[in-house]
Amino acid sequence: MEFIEGMGLLSVTPDLVLMWGIGLALIYLAVTRQYEPLLLLPIGFGILLANLPLALLMAPEEGLIWHFYHYGIEWGIIPPLIFLGIGALTDFGPLLSQPRLIFLGAGAQVGVYVTFFIAYGIGFSVEEAATIGIIGGADGPTTIFLAAKLAPHLLGACAVAAYSYMALVPIIQPPIMRLLTTETERKIKMQKGRKVSAREKIFFPIIAAMVIILIVPASAPLMAMFMLGNLFRESGVVDRLTDTAQNSLLNIVTIFLGVSVGATMSADSFLRKDAIFIFFLGLFAFMLSTAGGVLLAKLMNAFTSNKINPLVGAAGVSAVPMAARVAQKVGAQADKKNYLLMFAMGPNIAGVIGTVIAAGIFLTMLK
Amino acid sequence: MAQVLDVFLNGIAGVFAGMGVLYLTLKLLAMLPGGRRKEDQQQ
Amino acid sequence: MTEDVLAPLSGNVWKITVEVGETIEEDDEVLIIEALKMETPIYAPCDGKVKEIHVKEGDTVEEDQPLLSIE
Numbered sequence: 001m002e003f004i005e006g007m008g009l010l011s012v013t014p015d016l017v018l019m020w021g022i023g024l025a026l027i028y029l030a031v032t033r034q035y036e037p038l039l040l041l042p043i044g045f046g047i048l049l050a051n052l053p054l055a056l057l058m059a060p061e062e063g064l065i066w067h068f069y070h071y072g073i074e075w076g077i078i079p080p081l082i083f084l085g086i087g088a089l090t091d092f093g094p095l096l097s098q099p100r101l102i103f104l105g106a107g108a109q110v111g112v113y114v115t116f117f118i119a120y121g122i123g124f125s126v127e128e129a130a131t132i133g134i135i136g137g138a139d140g141p142t143t144i145f146l147a148a149k150l151a152p153h154l155l156g157a158c159a160v161a162a163y164s165y166m167a168l169v170p171i172i173q174p175p176i177m178r179l180l181t182t183e184t185e186r187k188i189k190m191q192k193g194r195k196v197s198a199r200e201k202i203f204f205p206i207i208a209a210m211v212i213i214l215i216v217p218a219s220a221p222l223m224a225m226f227m228l229g230n231l232f233r234e235s236g237v238v239d240r241l242t243d244t245a246q247n248s249l250l251n252i253v254t255i256f257l258g259v260s261v262g263a264t265m266s267a268d269s270f271l272r273k274d275a276i277f278i279f280f281l282g283l284f285a286f287m288l289s290t291a292g293g294v295l296l297a298k299l300m301n302a303f304t305s306n307k308i309n310p311l312v313g314a315a316g317v318s319a320v321p322m323a324a325r326v327a328q329k330v331g332a333q334a335d336k337k338n339y340l341l342m343f344a345m346g347p348n349i350a351g352v353i354g355t356v357i358a359a360g361i362f363l364t365m366l367k
Numbered sequence: 368m369a370q371v372l373d374v375f376l377n378g379i380a381g382v383f384a385g386m387g388v389l390y391l392t393l394k395l396l397a398m399l400p401g402g403r404r405k406e407d408q409q410q
Numbered sequence: 411m412t413e414d415v416l417a418p419l420s421g422n423v424w425k426i427t428v429e430v431g432e433t434i435e436e437d438d439e440v441l442i443i444e445a446l447k448m449e450t451p452i453y454a455p456c457d458g459k460v461k462e463i464h465v466k467e468g469d470t471v472e473e474d475q476p477l478l479s480i481e
Contacts, residue, residue: 099393106386113378120371130374192473200396211392215385321446328450336437337453339418341445342473350386357385361378 011053015267022270023047023262026160035167039140039258043160046262058263069260073148073155078257079141080225085250086141086320086352087229088242092204094345097193100300101312101343105350107296108316109358111136111289116362119281124274127151130362132278135162136285137355138169138317144261145222146359150366156265157275161282169322172283173290174330177314180294186334188309190343198234205230212357218367219360226356289317293347315344318351413456414476421445423469423477432460434480441465441477456480 004010026044030037049057049065057063060070072078095102116133120126127150134146135158143162147155165172178186209227213220232242297313311331315323327344424444428434438454458480465477 096393096396099390099397102386102390102393103383106382109382110379113375116378117371117375126371126374129371194397200399203396203399204393207392207396208389211388212385215388216381321448325446325448328448336451337455339450339452341448341450342419345446353389354382354386357382358378361381362374365374365377 006054008053008055013053013267015271016051016053018271019051019265019267020048022265023051026262029167036163038254039163039261040160040167042255042258043163043262046259047156047265048262049259050263050266058266065260065263068256069263072253072256073144073260074152076145076148076221078253078260079145079148080221081249081253082141082257083222084225084229084245085247085253087205087226087231088233088246089250090226090230090233090320090349090352091345092201092230092234092349093196094193094342095349096196096200096204098343098346100304101308101346102350102353103300104293104297104308104313104316104347105318105352105354106316107313108289108293108318108347108351109137109354110292111285111287111317112355112358114288115281115285118284119277122277122281124277125151127366128154130366131155131158132281133285134158134355134359134362135165135278135282136289136317137351137358138162138166138286138289138319138323139352139355140166141257142222142318142352142355142359144257146362149363152264153269154274154278156261156270157278158282159261160265161279165282165286166319166322169317169319170326170329172286173314173317173323173326176287176290177294177311177326177330180291181298181310183334185298185310186331187338188307189335189338190309190312190340191306198236201234202231205234208353212353216357216360216364218363219356222356222359223353226352286317290314293317293351309338309340309343312340312344312347316347316351316354318348318355320348320352321345323351324348412461412479412481413458415440415452415455415478415480417443417471417473417475417477418452419443419445419450420471420473421450423465423467423471424449426463426465426467428460428463428478430460430463434458434460443471452477454480 029035030040057065119129131151205227293313293316297310324344328341331340421443424442461479461481463478
């Protein structure tokens with residue numbers, strides 16, 4: 001009868017079944033709606049696996065996925081490798097051509113800090129509050145990186161919140177953008193920036209890595225890999241490395257990231273009212289960051305004759321390139337011959353850098 | 368509470384300072400020889 | 411008088427929705443550029459007749475590259 005006693009089936013509890021439902025829901029959203037499928041699919045399956053009793057896939061020192069999680073995420077290896085790939089995929093041209101747009105990427109971090117403040121007020125610890133706030137940066141790897149260091153028990157919920165809201169950017173952002181801008185502002189046609197030379201694009205990742213890491217050393221793991229990937233790309237002499245970083249390597253680490261993040265969501269760590277608060281606060285952070293970017297753009301317009309279309313400010317949340325696409329779409333609704341996509345890429349990329357800096361400052365002050 | 372306020376203010380200041388320095392860096396980069404294309408210099 | 415339609419952004423020419431000789435009006439869709447996995451429709455800046463199309467479907471275009479001429 002030992003076999004029967006060893007069956008997981010007898011240890012199934014209602015909580016576990018609820019978690020299966022959550023895992024299946026994410027898989028469903030990924031497959032039918034294509035909501036961030038590259039991440040939500042493995043995350044959903046990871047949730048299922050973590051909640052199969054007696055399988056011990058997440059048992060410390062023993063379980064398969066525990067090893068993925070421990071060496072990949074707890075050791076902080078996978079998120080920087082994702083950044084290597086993103087760096088190799090990113091064209092900093094739009095930012096180099098209009099440097100002032102970089103501030104919009106900073107403005108969109110407002111949601112991070114305000115939410116941090118509120119989360120602490122509600123009763124989360126400082127470390128937990130920082131992890132929840134960073135969801136507002138709309139950057140998955142950074143959220144996971146910070147959570148692993150400050151509040152690992154919230155990692156699953158924060159990562160799922162961040163990735164779900166990123167998928168919902170086209171629904172969450174437009175109403176806020178329309179609310180905060182006038183029709184005339186949405187019709188603003190921006191002046192083209194200057195052309196950026198190949199040499200400038202090579203210098204940028206080298207200098208930016210040095211400058212940012214000198215200012216916020218704790219941002220080094222993410223920033224270093226981000227800029228290294230970009231240097232591969234812009235140097236033009238290591239196509240093989242660029243190709244590996246942005247394709248094979250990125251895909252490989254995405255698999256381990258997704259399944260490990262999902263597997264952190266066991267019923268006892270996830271089914272608490274904290275999780276609900278995290279989802280609300282994350283959404284709030286996201287909305288506030290959108291507003292922060294738009295309002296900063298309007299503020300900058302007060303001081304310059306070369307007007308910025310405030311819609312591109314909303315792209316300061318880092319969800320690349322979804323937020324930039326949203327700016328393009330909302331702009332085109334006001335004037336269909338207004339092409340904001342490339343302008344919005346500037347704040348969009350700056351937002352990634354801004355979120356990494358914000359995470360670095362949290363780490364410096366709280367770790 | 369004091370710590371939270373400290374992180375809050377330092378954080379916002381830090382992000383803007385970091386991005387500000389990056390902005391200046393970009394401006395400097397643009398002045399590099401070859402940083403602009405010929406057609407831009409002629410304008 | 412000929413007016414060139416310039417690419418407002420770089421990307422790939424996804425689809426050309428007009429033909430040479432076709433009469434078009436301002437704001438008619440002339441072609442679609444795909445950039446960042448998003449299709450961006452490009453609209454005619456003025457009324458006229460398509461005189462020449464400088465690109466074909468699948469081409470990579472740079473910002474400000476002439477796409478077609480309208481007269």
